[in-house]
Amino acid sequence: MEFQNKLEFARTMDQKDPLREFRNRFYIPQHGGQDCVYFTGNSLGLQPKTTSQYVQQELDDWAKMGVKGHFNATNPWMPYHEIFPKQLSKIIGCKENEVVVMNSLTVNLHLLMVSFYRPTKARYKIICEAKAFPSDQYAFETQVAYHGYDPAEAIVEVNPREGEQIIRNEDIISAIKQHGNSTALVLFGGVNYYNGQYFDLESITNAAHVVGAYAGFDLAHAAGNVELNLHDWDIDFACWCSYKYLNSGPGGVAGVYINEKHAVDTTLPRFAGWWGYTKGTRFKMEKGFEAIPTAEGWQLSNAPILSMAAHKASLDIFDEAGMKRLHEKRRHLSDYLLFIIDYCNEQTGEKIIDVITPRNEKERGCQVSMLMMKKGRDIFDGLTKQGVIADWREPNVIRVAPVPLYNSFEDVCKFGSIVNRLID
Numbered sequence: 001m002e003f004q005n006k007l008e009f010a011r012t013m014d015q016k017d018p019l020r021e022f023r024n025r026f027y028i029p030q031h032g033g034q035d036c037v038y039f040t041g042n043s044l045g046l047q048p049k050t051t052s053q054y055v056q057q058e059l060d061d062w063a064k065m066g067v068k069g070h071f072n073a074t075n076p077w078m079p080y081h082e083i084f085p086k087q088l089s090k091i092i093g094c095k096e097n098e099v100v101v102m103n104s105l106t107v108n109l110h111l112l113m114v115s116f117y118r119p120t121k122a123r124y125k126i127i128c129e130a131k132a133f134p135s136d137q138y139a140f141e142t143q144v145a146y147h148g149y150d151p152a153e154a155i156v157e158v159n160p161r162e163g164e165q166i167i168r169n170e171d172i173i174s175a176i177k178q179h180g181n182s183t184a185l186v187l188f189g190g191v192n193y194y195n196g197q198y199f200d201l202e203s204i205t206n207a208a209h210v211v212g213a214y215a216g217f218d219l220a221h222a223a224g225n226v227e228l229n230l231h232d233w234d235i236d237f238a239c240w241c242s243y244k245y246l247n248s249g250p251g252g253v254a255g256v257y258i259n260e261k262h263a264v265d266t267t268l269p270r271f272a273g274w275w276g277y278t279k280g281t282r283f284k285m286e287k288g289f290e291a292i293p294t295a296e297g298w299q300l301s302n303a304p305i306l307s308m309a310a311h312k313a314s315l316d317i318f319d320e321a322g323m324k325r326l327h328e329k330r331r332h333l334s335d336y337l338l339f340i341i342d343y344c345n346e347q348t349g350e351k352i353i354d355v356i357t358p359r360n361e362k363e364r365g366c367q368v369s370m371l372m373m374k375k376g377r378d379i380f381d382g383l384t385k386q387g388v389i390a391d392w393r394e395p396n397v398i399r400v401a402p403v404p405l406y407n408s409f410e411d412v413c414k415f416g417s418i419v420n421r422l423i424d
């Protein structure tokens with residue numbers, strides 16, 4: 001597509017956008033009486049205007065019915081979580097028995113590692129990306145130490161090559177081959193939080209399986225963002241949070257995928273709770289855990305309904321918009337953003353902004369990470385003052401993520417003209 005750095009062009013693009021009405025479904029933070037340019041949907045997605053109704057419904061039912069709401073609420077709480085697999089399976093590409101909504105992300109990462117990281121003297125390594133999200137690093141490190149191994153030796157980080165920002169897929173595959181005999185688990189982010197690189201999940205999974213290791217992914221920055229086919233790619237397990245691209249509110253309830261071949265295996269080790277117990281006999285309250293033979297068998301506690309109501313409000317919007325249309329708009333928006341950034345560099349005649357996110361459209365999602373070669377902090381502060389909400393990462397990276405549900409081409413164009421002025 002031929003892009004132009006002109007407001008009229010951006011507005012025309014918005015008029016032609018089949019998803020343009022969806023912006024009105026969200027509260028857009030304000031700055032000086034105008035909509036902010038909100039580019040941090042990768043950190044905390046905006047609130048749908050319907051969320052309060054969904055949550056209020058549960059508050060009302062609780063007020064009216066008390067404990068009877070478990071069975072009699074408009075959306076009965078006992079099976080409340082069962083409404084999610086249908087919608088989520090479309091977002092992450094899996095079967096309905098492979099997905100469950102529960103807990104929060106790091107908690108789920110630990111629970112999944114209990115099942116899928118069972119190191120032995122011969123096989124104890126975890127292969128992951130360098131600069132994994134800190135919470136994930138702490139989970140890896142403490143899991144390894146918990147099993148009595150040395151994190152410094154057991155955790156193998158794959159780095160970008162000297163002078164490069166992106167981790168080459170061939171380097172990931174060769175690290176898996178090299179450490180194959182001693183690797184228990186390959187565990188990557190789907191999309192790296194820092195540089196926005198979308199890894200090739202399928203080839204990483206294949207390589208892990210060839211050496212006899214499990215392959216799992218943290219999809220915090222991938223779910224609701226990039227195309228996913230977890231089941232077809234034969235991924236063993238994955239987890240994600242719901243408050244980034246999935247717009248389900250701060251600290252919202254998280255999601256887990258477990259490949260059917262593992263989910264049906266009720267003998268697979270796990271840390272159990274009563275909500276993972278076979279439904280027919282759960283309330284006999286007897287000794288001896290019997291797992292539900294689906295991803296639900298990993299649930300511990302009864303469902304956090306208020307948080308789930310917010311999740312439901314958002315997923316209903318995803319359903320209406322449809323993933324296909326969202327992916328299409330996402331590609332155009334981020335292509336336009338890259339065009340605008342290149343334009344800013346050209347205007348100054350030097351490279352002030354180095355894009356460290358892959359240019360290849362298959363290796364990224366919404367997010368573009370800009371390594372600032374000069375005046376990074378000043379430009380970031382200037383953006384904030386003018387109503388652009390972006391994200392600053394030390395020492396000099398600005399992350400921006402135009403998301404297809406509520407960002408517009410006009411947002412991207414405005415962002416560009418503010419950056420341009422700030423560089424001058």
Ligand SMILES: *Cc1c(COP(=O)(O)O)cnc(C)c1O
Pocket residue numbers: 104105106107133135136189193218220221241
């Ligand atoms: C956002 C994010 C987290 C946050 O974890 P919580 O348990 O939800 O606080 C963890 N891992 C990754 C990769 C993330 O992007």
